[in-house]
Amino acid sequence: MLVLSRKRNESIIIDGNIVVTVVDIRGDKVRLGIEAPRDVPVHRSEVYDALKKASDSPEDVTHEPPAGEKLTDSRTFQP
Incomplete structure (x- = not known):
């Protein structure tokens, strides 16, 4: 690391x-x-783990949040 x-x-x-x-x-x-380019998925680790667990395969991870999670478009954030 x-x-x-x-x-x-x-x-x-x-x-x-x-x-x-x-x-x-x-x-x-x-x-x-x-x-990042729009085709590069960016997830918090706990969201990625939930997606991975739900799909049972890292190759099948989608860009949809798990139930109860909200997505925010951080690409529009201005400091």
């Missing part, structure tokens, strides 16, 4: 087309902004 230190408004770039930016830091919580 690569571990990097970043301050608010600093970013890392993954594979030339995914940008992860530290948007806010409050106590022990860090808000991240993720810019």
